[in-house]
Amino acid sequence: MGRLAVIGWQALSLAGLVLIWQAAGRWGWVDPLFVPTPAQVASALVGTAGEALPRLGDTVLKAVIGYGLAVTLGVTAGLLIGSRRMLHDVAMPYVVALYGIPKILILPWIALIFGLGLSTAVLNAALFAFFPVVLMVAAGTRDVDPTLITVATSMGATRWQIGRKVLLPAVLPSVLAGMRIGMVFAMLGVLLAEMFAGNRGMGFFMQRLAVAFKAPELFAATAVVSVLSIAVVLSLEHLNQRLGRWR
Amino acid sequence: MNGASDPQIVLQDVSKRYDTASGVVLAVERVSVAVRSQEFVTLLGPSGCGKSTVLGMIGGLIQPDAGRILIEGEPVVGPNPRQIALVFQDAGLFPWRSALDNVGFGLELQGVAAARRREIALGLLEPMGLRGFERKYPRELSGGMRQRVAIARALALDTPILLMDEPFGALDEQTRLLMGEWLVGVRRRTRKTIVFVTHSLQEAIALSDRIVVMTARPGRVKEIVDVTLPYPRDLNAPEVVDLRAKLWDQVKEESLKAMEGGA
Amino acid sequence: MKVFLWRAAVLVAAILIWEAAAAPLNPILYIRPSSLPGAFVRMWRVPELPPLSEHLWLTLREILVAFGLAIAAGLWLGFLLGLRRSIGRIYEPLLAALYAIPSVVWYPSLMLFFGLGPASKIAFGFLLGFFPIVLAVLAGIRQVPAPLVTVAVSMGARPAAVFRKVMLPAMASTMVGGLRAGLALSVVGVLVGEVLGARSGLGYVINYAYGLLMTAEYGVLVVLVAGAVLAIDGAGALLEARVRRWAG
Numbered sequence: 228m229g230r231l232a233v234i235g236w237q238a239l240s241l242a243g244l245v246l247i248w249q250a251a252g253r254w255g256w257v258d259p260l261f262v263p264t265p266a267q268v269a270s271a272l273v274g275t276a277g278e279a280l281p282r283l284g285d286t287v288l289k290a291v292i293g294y295g296l297a298v299t300l301g302v303t304a305g306l307l308i309g310s311r312r313m314l315h316d317v318a319m320p321y322v323v324a325l326y327g328i329p330k331i332l333i334l335p336w337i338a339l340i341f342g343l344g345l346s347t348a349v350l351n352a353a354l355f356a357f358f359p360v361v362l363m364v365a366a367g368t369r370d371v372d373p374t375l376i377t378v379a380t381s382m383g384a385t386r387w388q389i390g391r392k393v394l395l396p397a398v399l400p401s402v403l404a405g406m407r408i409g410m411v412f413a414m415l416g417v418l419l420a421e422m423f424a425g426n427r428g429m430g431f432f433m434q435r436l437a438v439a440f441k442a443p444e445l446f447a448a449t450a451v452v453s454v455l456s457i458a459v460v461l462s463l464e465h466l467n468q469r470l471g472r473w474r
Numbered sequence: 475m476n477g478a479s480d481p482q483i484v485l486q487d488v489s490k491r492y493d494t495a496s497g498v499v500l501a502v503e504r505v506s507v508a509v510r511s512q513e514f515v516t517l518l519g520p521s522g523c524g525k526s527t528v529l530g531m532i533g534g535l536i537q538p539d540a541g542r543i544l545i546e547g548e549p550v551v552g553p554n555p556r557q558i559a560l561v562f563q564d565a566g567l568f569p570w571r572s573a574l575d576n577v578g579f580g581l582e583l584q585g586v587a588a589a590r591r592r593e594i595a596l597g598l599l600e601p602m603g604l605r606g607f608e609r610k611y612p613r614e615l616s617g618g619m620r621q622r623v624a625i626a627r628a629l630a631l632d633t634p635i636l637l638m639d640e641p642f643g644a645l646d647e648q649t650r651l652l653m654g655e656w657l658v659g660v661r662r663r664t665r666k667t668i669v670f671v672t673h674s675l676q677e678a679i680a681l682s683d684r685i686v687v688m689t690a691r692p693g694r695v696k697e698i699v700d701v702t703l704p705y706p707r708d709l710n711a712p713e714v715v716d717l718r719a720k721l722w723d724q725v726k727e728e729s730l731k732a733m734e735g736g737a
Numbered sequence: 738m739k740v741f742l743w744r745a746a747v748l749v750a751a752i753l754i755w756e757a758a759a760a761p762l763n764p765i766l767y768i769r770p771s772s773l774p775g776a777f778v779r780m781w782r783v784p785e786l787p788p789l790s791e792h793l794w795l796t797l798r799e800i801l802v803a804f805g806l807a808i809a810a811g812l813w814l815g816f817l818l819g820l821r822r823s824i825g826r827i828y829e830p831l832l833a834a835l836y837a838i839p840s841v842v843w844y845p846s847l848m849l850f851f852g853l854g855p856a857s858k859i860a861f862g863f864l865l866g867f868f869p870i871v872l873a874v875l876a877g878i879r880q881v882p883a884p885l886v887t888v889a890v891s892m893g894a895r896p897a898a899v900f901r902k903v904m905l906p907a908m909a910s911t912m913v914g915g916l917r918a919g920l921a922l923s924v925v926g927v928l929v930g931e932v933l934g935a936r937s938g939l940g941y942v943i944n945y946a947y948g949l950l951m952t953a954e955y956g957v958l959v960v961l962v963a964g965a966v967l968a969i970d971g972a973g974a975l976l977e978a979r980v981r982r983w984a985g
Contacts, residue, residue: 236827261850317743327970328963329925331932331940335947335955340766374566381533382580382631383555392582396570415839422841422933430841434934437845449846453838460837473570473611 263443268450271443279432279448283455286417286429289345293352294413298406301357305364305405306398315365322365326358331419338424348420348428355416356409363408367401368394400471407463414456480547481508482667483532483635488541490527500692501527504541507686507695509667511634516670516682518725520732524693525671526639532669533560533637545635555580559628563640565620567612573599573623574608580631598626602656618649622656629660635667642677654680658705675721679714680707687724690732697724768956776953777961785949787942796927796939799855803862804923811867811919815874825875832871840865841929848934858930858938866923873915877908909984910977917973924966 245265251257252264259267308315308322334351341347371394379393421430429452436445490502502524509515517525530536532543534553543550545557559580567576577598578591586594599608602622612620621641628636642650654677661668672678678685679701687696699721703713752770759767780786818825818832844861851857881904889903931940939962946955 233826233830237831240827240831313740313743316740317747320744321747324967327921327967329928329966331925331929332943332959332962334932335944336768336952336959339947339950339952372564372566374562374564375568377535378560378562378566379579379583381535381553381555381558381560382583383553384583388583392579393568396568399570411837411839415841418839418841419929419933422844433842433845437849440849442846442849445846445849449842452842456838456842457834461834473613 259442260440261442263446267443268446271441272447272450275444275447279429279451282427282429282432283451285427286348286414286421286452287455289348289428290352290410290413290417293349293416294356294410296349296353297356297409297413298360300353301360301405301409302364302402305361305402306368308361309365309368309398310394315369319365322358322361326362330354330416334420334423338420343424343426347424348417351420352413352416355419356413359408359412360405363401363405364398367398367404370401371397400474403467403470407460407467410459410463411456418452482511482513482546483507483509483669484544485528485532486541486543488528488531488538488543490524490531490536491539502531502538503692503694505688505693505695506541507698509669511667512665514661514668514670514681514683516672516678516685517688518672518675518678518685518721519688519693519696520673520690520725520729522691522732523688523728524691525688528688528693529560529637529639529669529671533558535560555584555631555633557633558635558637559631559633561621561625561628561636561638561641563643565612565617565624567620567623567627569612572609572611573604573615573619576612576623577626577630579627594630595626598629599623602626617645618653621645621653625657625660629664633666635669637669639671640673641670643672650674650677655706657681662705675718675725676709679717679721680709685721687721688728690728696728765950765952768952772953773957773960776951777957780946780954780957783951783954785951786946786954789942792938792942795855795937796931799858799927799931799938800862800924803859803927804866804920806859806863807866807870807919807923808916810863811870811915812874814867815871816878818871819875819878829875836868836872840926844930844933847930853934853936855937858927858935861930862923862926865926866919869918869922870915873911873918874908877911877915878904880911881907906984910981913973913977913980917970917977920973921966921970924969928962 248262249265252259252262252267263271308318330351333354334347337350337354338347341350375393375397376389379389384392417428418430418433421428422434425431429448433445433448433452436448485505485507487504487506488502489500489504492499492501505524505528507515517528519525527536531538532545532550534550545554567573568579571579574592574595577595578586581591581594596608599605602625604619604622604626607615607619612623615623621644625638625641642653645653658681670678670681682701685699685701687699688694689696699717701717703711707714756770759769764772781789818829840861843864844857847857847860847864851860885903885907886899889899894902927938928940931938932944933940935941935944939958943955943958943962946952946958
């Protein structure tokens with residue numbers, strides 16, 4: 228099946244889904260209070276754009292800050308853990324264990340100390356994004372082919388030169404992979420914090436809409452965040468393809 | 475300082491121990507070899523006999539526990555890119571660099587300007603038949619091509635001595651033979667001293683002036699055989715067949731020991 | 738041995754440092770490790786907190802149902818997309834796109850549709866747990882070595898037999914890995930749902946304790962739940978290792 232046919236089927240399926248959904252709402256198969264029709268969602272989209280977009284911007288801003296924090300700490304920690312055998316063996320089980328604990332459990336405590344605003348959301352985003360970054364960078368650092376380092380050493384490279392010209396490029400794909408995954412986790416952390424203890428931002432907005440039974444607006448908001456996330460991930464993937472020609 | 479007849483590389487009673495989980499292992503025991511300038515010397519022996527370790531010590535990557543190694547009369551203390559270049563069995567090309575940038579790596583470390591590096595690299599890649607491949611990444615090259623790039627990278631340093639650790643080990647038979655012939659040509663043109671490690675008798679006979687047969691672990695020098703035949707060597711000539719039989723007697727004994735010892 | 742000692746030392750040091758750092762600070766905000774054992778004893782009997790055992794039981798039931806649904810739907814969709822290549826080519830990219838969306842955005846809609854009761858938690862747990870299972874089935878199918886299938890077919894095995902005797906064993910360890918991840922995520926989904934908006938369940942109790950500023954009790958609950966989750970996942974890891982040894 229050719230690429231064009233695949234895309235054709237995908238578009239057809241999505242369009243079909245929307246049509247069935249619209250029909251279901253119009254002909255009363257589902258209660259429009261709980262499941263709004265696409266038409267309702269579309270008009271709600273336009274209606275709430277004014278309110279939703281600044282909130283989305285707020286959320287994204289917090290995500291980016293938290294992400295930046297997580298990446299800085301995570302890449303550093305990952306490089307250290309991956310390069311020192313002893314540190315790796317001692318620290319790794321803890322990192323994996325902390326990653327396995329549902330981080331939602333910590334959120335109330337963070338909210339207690341840092342309040343209902345920006346800090347909690349940023350910290351939660353950082354918490355969520357940190358672990359995938361550390362794990363991927365540590366793995367990538369450990370997997371650096373030792374022959375490459377031997378080659379450089381035999382050519383008289385100083386430690387600095389080895390770090391810059393061998394380790395850094397060798398580790399870069401893992402760092403970028405970790406950073407790509409970290410972005411989604413950061414968004415997740417912010418939204419979660421906003422839903423739990425927020426007064427601004429998209430997460431809080433969506434919770435409020437849900438409580439007020441404003442289904443069309445809620446669906447519209449969900450769609451906006453979804454499309455944004457997909458767009459971000461797709462562009463990061465594309466960037467990854469472009470940069471990784473040699474792999 | 476160094477007389478024309480003095481050996482270029484001297485190993486005196488060199489030994490190397492390793493601490494492993496199951497105790498101390500003696501990898502190399504009291505090896506003494508002298509290599510003259512522009513000679514092609516091969517270290518031949520079964521797996522695990524320490525020949526790679528000896529090469530690593532000459533190259534300054536491993537420190538001997540006893541004995542000493544002199545290059546041009548000076549003791550070896552570490553890697554010496556002005557005198558020695560190494561080629562490994564795993565080509566060890568940097569996957570994120572093109573063939574051209576790989577070849578220029580050593581020069582880059584020494585601060586050579588980009589234009590000059592390019593010039594030297596192209597000059598080395600072309601006679602290797604890699605013209606047109608200089609922008610390719612290692613992933614896009616065959617095993618034989620990669621090894622040629624690795625050798626070009628070593629040659630770029632323009633050192634008097636070249637150390638090669640089973641460089642053709644990962645290649646298929648046909649490619650190995652061709653690469654061997656090609657190496658003979660390179661050696662003739664560049665007049666380098668080459669110390670070569672292999673477990674293949676064929677290769678040793680085809681390429682070397684002298685063959686150092688090593689014992690199974692702990693590696694000692696069992697015998698040193700001179701090969702005075704002219705290049706290129708016809709592997710079916712009676713002298714070669716004799717030499718191979720004689721070498722095989724020596725090596726077989728050690729190979730069996732290595733197999734039994736689980737080396 | 739040395740590594741084990743270092744690990745233990747790190748843990749002990751962390752607890753001691755925390756205790757020392759929290760000592761001069763507000764005990765309500767900064768939970769001191771030393772307050773936890775006392776809270777553990779109290780929390781079962783203290784009247785302000787809802788009865789723990791029944792909420793614990795409810796949460797467990799929610800997790801079981803969510804995971805069960807995730808397994809059923811995950812396996813069904815995974816095999817559908819994986820075995821029917823044409824359908825897979827069309828819908829797998831769409832699934833991958835869905836995977837890029839931070840899962841929590843679905844929760845308000847689920848709350849609106851299902852209300853605050855267990856149903857929304859089960860739905861969310863199902864949604865989260867279902868993805869890793871589908872992905873694991875797809876990955877598992879992809880990594881069945883084609884030569885194995887060829888050998889079976891050449892010996893006259895019919896499709897059902899090939900599936901049962903060749904594909905399933907070859908996929909076994911990947912699938913167990915997926916089930917393990919699915920369980921972990923179902924648990925997270927249910928807990929998140931309960932913390933964000935519920936009237937019952939473990940997450941609700943945790944939120945409740947936090948709301949009453951009974952932070953020591955909250956701390957104990959967190960440690961216990963975290964420990965339980967790690968234990969369950971640890972059991973999953975052992976199972977996965979077992980299957981890997983058997984199936985290769």
